[in-house]
Amino acid sequence: MFDISVTDDGDVFLSGRFDATQVERAREDLGRINSSCRIHFEDLDYIASAGLGVLLSVQKRLSNNGDSLTLVGLNNHIREVFKIAGFDQVFKIE
Amino acid sequence: MKIGRFVVISWRSTSDTPAGRPGANRLIHMHRSFERDVAALENIFHFTDEFASANKIGKSATFAMNLAIEELFTNIVKYSADSGNDISIHLDIAGNDLVIKITDFDVERFDITEWSKVDVDRSLEERKVGGIGLHLVRNMVDKITYEYEARTACITLVKHLEDLNV
Numbered sequence: 001m002f003d004i005s006v007t008d009d010g011d012v013f014l015s016g017r018f019d020a021t022q023v024e025r026a027r028e029d030l031g032r033i034n035s036s037c038r039i040h041f042e043d044l045d046y047i048a049s050a051g052l053g054v055l056l057s058v059q060k061r062l063s064n065n066g067d068s069l070t071l072v073g074l075n076n077h078i079r080e081v082f083k084i085a086g087f088d089q090v091f092k093i094e
Numbered sequence: 095m096k097i098g099r100f101v102v103i104s105w106r107s108t109s110d111t112p113a114g115r116p117g118a119n120r121l122i123h124m125h126r127s128f129e130r131d132v133a134a135l136e137n138i139f140h141f142t143d144e145f146a147s148a149n150k151i152g153k154s155a156t157f158a159m160n161l162a163i164e165e166l167f168t169n170i171v172k173y174s175a176d177s178g179n180d181i182s183i184h185l186d187i188a189g190n191d192l193v194i195k196i197t198d199f200d201v202e203r204f205d206i207t208e209w210s211k212v213d214v215d216r217s218l219e220e221r222k223v224g225g226i227g228l229h230l231v232r233n234m235v236d237k238i239t240y241e242y243e244a245r246t247a248c249i250t251l252v253k254h255l256e257d258l259n260v
Contacts, residue, residue, distance in 0.1 A: 017139070020132050020168045046157065048164045049227035056221060063218055077157040084233045085226050086214025 004029045015043035018051035026054045033058055035067050042073035052085055059091060070094060122149070122187045127180040130171055135164060138183065145185045155192060155253055158234040159185075162251050165227035166196050166206070174201045187255075194235075194251040201247055205240045206231075 002016040004026065012033065018026065039055075059069050072094045074082065082088045124145045128134040139160060146156040163183065170181055177200050184195040212229040232238065237252040 019135050019139075019164055021135050046160060048161050049224070049230055050164075050168070052226060053224050056218075060218060060221070077154060081161070081230060084214070084230055086216070089215070090218040090221060 002026075006032075010035075010037045011040060012037060013040045013043065017046040018044060019046065019048055020050035023050045023054055026051065027057070030054060030058050033062070033069075035065075036062065036069070038070045038072055040073050041071060041075070041078060044078060045075070047078050047081060049085070052081070052087060056087070056090070068092060124185045125182065127182045128167070130175070130177065130179065130181055132168055132171055134181075135167065138163060138167065141183070142185065149187055151192065151255065155255055158253055159192060159194060162231045162235055162253075163194060163196065165231045166249055166251075169206070169227060170196070170198050170201075173204060174198060177201050190255045191236075192253040192255055194253070196249045196251075198247045200245050202245075203242045204247065205242070206249060207238055207240050 002018055002022040002025070003014070005013045005015075006029075007013070012030070055069065055071075062068055068091075070092045071082075074093060079088075079093070082091065082093065124141065126141050128138055128141075142156070142160055142163060145151070146159065151159070167181060167183075177198065179199040182195075182197040182199075184193075184197070186193040186195070206228055209228050212226055214226075214229065231251070235251045235253045237250075239250045241248045241250070
């Protein structure tokens with residue numbers, strides 16, 4: 001199960017499995033982000049290229065206004081996926 | 095939603111268990127067919143999780159297995175949409191190797207091993223959304239082979255399990 005929640009201060013929390021079946025929902029929810037924010041991965045178990053693509057789209061859109069996403073709490077497997085994809089160079093990862 | 099058209103399973107006794115993964119009887123072979131639809135991923139993950147649990151496959155290899163299957167399955171659904179046939183997935187343990195076979199019937203040749211490499215050093219502005227899936231697969235398994243005969247395509251992935259530590 002995949003879920004996205006947003007706190008009052010704008011932090012975004014992802015949980016579960018971010019696979020290709022969740023792209024439309026993620027595009028809709030993450031499409032509402034319009035300024036720099038932190039996306040928490042602590043409860044996200046899995047991500048594949050479909051999920052990476054959604055995050056990249058948001059990052060590209062935000063960069064037009066000088067804003068960006070900061071990704072925090074990635075588990076080792078997801079961190080490795082970002083590294084292999086070279087996404088550790090286009091996202092700030094804490 | 096349909097889970098799959100048919101299932102084949104085989105069990106092997108602990109005497110054949112590779113070193114480092116002792117346990118009860120292992121489910122060494124599973125085979126299931128899935129609808130040509132991205133929505134089938136949920137059932138595919140149930141299938142792979144069942145296999146990983148039965149064989150005590152670690153989280154790292156399970157993650158790699160799920161990612162590789164998702165990337166290839168969604169690729170097949172996207173680029174061979176005209177075929178009405180189900181897509182077959184075999185999971186095997188051969189020695190200390192996890193072997194994944196994805197078979198697609200009555201399709202055109204589409205050799206994923208011939209795809210050009212992705213430049214992962216491009217800047218954000220130069221990056222394209224999409225196209226990274228096969229690059230991930232190449233880097234998360236140890237061997238990929240593609241066979242095509244009589245309009246049947248078979249992709250075989252091998253992941254060495256002795257490297258697992260989680």
